[in-house]
Amino acid sequence: MKIPFTKMHGLGNSYIYIDLFQHKLEEAMLPALAQSVSNMNTGIGSDGIILIHPSERAALGMRIFNKDGSEGQSCGNGLRCTAKYAYEHGIVDVTQFQIETKANIVEAEVQIQNNNVQLVTINMGKPQLNRADIPMIGSETEKVVAEQFKIMDQQLKVTAVSMGNPHAVFVVDNIDDAPLVELGPSIEKDKRFPQGINVEFIEVLTPTEINFCVWERGSGITQACGTGACAAVVAAALNDLVNRNEQITVHLPGGDLFIKWDDQGYVWMTGGAEVIATGDYYYDD
Numbered sequence: 400m401k402i403p404f405t406k407m408h409g410l411g412n413s414y415i416y417i418d419l420f421q422h423k424l425e426e427a428m429l430p431a432l433a434q435s436v437s438n439m440n441t442g443i444g445s446d447g448i449i450l451i452h453p454s455e456r457a458a459l460g461m462r463i464f465n466k467d468g469s470e471g472q473s474c475g476n477g478l479r480c481t482a483k484y485a486y487e488h489g490i491v492d493v494t495q496f497q498i499e500t501k502a503n504i505v506e507a508e509v510q511i512q513n514n515n516v517q518l519v520t521i522n523m524g525k526p527q528l529n530r531a532d533i534p535m536i537g538s539e540t541e542k543v544v545a546e547q548f549k550i551m552d553q554q555l556k557v558t559a560v561s562m563g564n565p566h567a568v569f570v571v572d573n574i575d576d577a578p579l580v581e582l583g584p585s586i587e588k589d590k591r592f593p594q595g596i597n598v599e600f601i602e603v604l605t606p607t608e609i610n611f612c613v614w615e616r617g618s619g620i621t622q623a624c625g626t627g628a629c630a631a632v633v634a635a636a637l638n639d640l641v642n643r644n645e646q647i648t649v650h651l652p653g654g655d656l657f658i659k660w661d662d663q664g665y666v667w668m669t670g671g672a673e674v675i676a677t678g679d680y681y682y683d684d
C-alpha cells in the first residue's frame with residue numbers, strides 16, 4: 400500500500416503526518432503503521448504518526464500515535480504542525496480555527512509571512528489537576544503537588560498535570576543531571592499511573608524561564624513535547640516557582656516554546672512548526 404505523507408517537526412519532535420481528507424486508512428492498521436513508519440532503519444524515522452482528519456465538531460481533527468503504536472490524547476507540537484498544514488493545504492482559509500483532539504477542542508492561530516505559517520499559538524485549554532483525572536493512584540490529597548515519590552531507591556517530589564494527556568513533572572537543580580535515562584522508563588510504566596505517564600524534569604532559572612527535558616510515554620526521549628512544556632509551566636506555577644499569567648520561556652533540547660497559564664485558567668503555547676519532507680510510504684502490512 401502506498402501512503403502519501405508529510406514529515407514535519409516542532410522543535411525536533413517529528414511525526415509523519417497523514418492527510419485523511421485525501422487518503423483513508425483502516426482503524427485496525429494504525430498502531431502497527433505507527434511502529435513501522437517510526438522505525439529509523441526500516442521506516443521513515445519519527446516519534447510517531449499524526450492523522451489529520453475531517454471533524455464534525457471543529458474545522459479539522461488530529462490524532463497522534465506514539466512510536467510504540469499507543470495512542471495519545473493530545474500533542475502540542477503536533478497541533479502546531481497540524482495548524483500549519485491545514486492553512487497551507489487549504490483545509491482552512493482563515494488564520495484562527497479550531498482543532499479537535501481525543502482530549503478536547505483547541506483554538507489555533509497561525510501567523511503568516513509570504514503565504515507560509517511562521518508561528519502558531521494554541522489555546523490548549525485548562526489543565527486538569529485532580530488525581531483521578533491524571534490518572535494517578537494514591538489518596539493523600541486531591542491534587543498532586545510536590546508529593547513524595549519513591550522510585551528505584553530515589554526519593555523525588557512529583558507534581559502531576561493532565562493537559563488532556565498525563566504528565567509527571569519533577570524539579571531538579573541542574574537539567575544536565577536530570578535522571579532521564581535512568582528513571583524515565585520506570586516512571587513511565589510505574590503502576591501508580593494506570594495509563595502510563597509522560598515524564599518531565601525541569602530546572603527553574605528565573606520566574607519566567609525554565610530548562611526542560613522529557614521522556615515521552617510511548618516514544619522515549621524526544622527533542623520536545625508541547626503538552627509537556629505546558630504541564631511543566633503549570634507545575635512550576637503550582638509550586639510558586641514561576642509567575643502565573645506571564646509568558647514563560649521553556650528551553651527544550653530542540654529549541655524554545657513560550658507558554659502562559661492565564662488568570663482564567665487557560666494554557667497558551669506559541670512556537671514554530673516546520674516541514675521536513677513529503678513523499679509516499681510503501682507499507683507492507
Ligand SMILES: N[C@@H](CCC[C@H](N)C(=O)O)C(=O)O
Nearest residue numbers: 471474475476564624625626
Ligand atoms: N510530543 C507530544 C506528546 C505526544 C503524546 C504523548 N507521548 C502521550 O502519549 O501522551 C507533544 O508535543 O505534546
